[in-house]
Amino acid sequence: MSLIKKNKLKLALMWVLLTSVLLVIVALLPVGDKVDSKAAIKAVPKVATALTYEAELPLYDANTQGETVTESTVASIAKELAKSYPKTINYVIQKGDTLGGIFETLGLSQTSLYQILEVDLNVLALDSIKPGQTLIFTEFEGLLTRLELQISLAHQVVYTSSGDNGFEFEQVTLEGEWREHSYIGKVEYSFAGSAKKAGLSLYEAQFIASLLKDKINFSRDLRIGDTFKVLVSRQYIGEERTGENRIEAVSINNRSRNISAYLYEGTYYDEAGLSIERAFVRRPVSSKYRISSSFNPRRLHPVTGLLRPHNGTDFATPIGTPVLATGDGVVSRVINHKYAGLYIEISNGQTYSTRFLHLSKALVKKGQRVKRGQKIALSGNTGRTTGAHLHYELHLRGRAVNAMTADIPIATAIDKKKQAAFKLALSNYHAAWDELKS
Ligand SMILES: [Zn+2]
Structure with a gap:
């Protein structure tokens, strides 16, 4: 049985139960006795909670207060309740689901879908929903009042209806607690396999391999007996891991040489303080185009x-202006969106991604590798705009940051003034590993 059918069945069962509970309450009362109908209603949510149905009890000014309660009064109260409580439906996104399809199956209106998509233009979170993520719908008297997208335990996007004006959205990000974990291992077979044996996840092993790909070829250069040390920060909400993590430092002894990377102010450097990652450029268009909206x-x-958060930087570009990749990466999407227009998203390694909206023409395809400075598109005026411009976004671990000011790998080496602080950070990383050895 599909999840929605289950939910519908649950709701139906619940109302049958609620009605019978109210009837039982009445049956237990001496006939003709005055009943505090508020008390009877208050008993309801407990039953509801047990059925995992979340109902918020509004202030209920029952007209029946002080009257003799009969079966028909109770039935009408139950009917009222069914109408006037917000209903919450948790929907876990399945493979192949589309947002439109989910709305249709749940019987939600196209109007609210478009109102939500319109505000989602500012974050495009609903454009990249993934199987396993949860959507929580709140419906009140047949109208969608709230939608929550749970991207991870620490990251949610909430769309709230504000009546006729459509929806507002809010990104909820919990800082949680970042805990450090150190690992020391020996290469016995593949790096991924050896890293897994040492306690790292496959994702973390892949991140390390991609981070150091210019320094070492993991399949050709690595030898059995080589050793590695890794320091990872993982995010927790309470005792639960959110799935978000950060490689803080990695050091590999490959035969007689050492290859390492240390995270410092958002950029990975080697032992000597030289940047490991290919640097970004700030602007996706020539400097002659001014910023029209920050x-x-x-x-x-x-x-x-x-x-209506503005999650990007707008450049006043006439239609047809060349748009350049700001960093090396892989094209992860080329999409035509009702409000964002034709847009391109590039995954720049595992930490950053970039987006280019309202384009007139895409010059790259999904899956294509691009180099920093490569012409990827022509700017345009597609989607909802007030004029031709390029809207450019930079995302750090899935969240938009100010591309013009964010700490991104721009520099090729540690600034001379920061050498001392960098050395100190380095010795802290080494101390964490030394602690593990003793
Ligand atoms: Zn914009």
């Missing part, structure tokens, strides 16, 4: 006053 997470809609 990154602003607190922007308000001029008419409705609703929060």
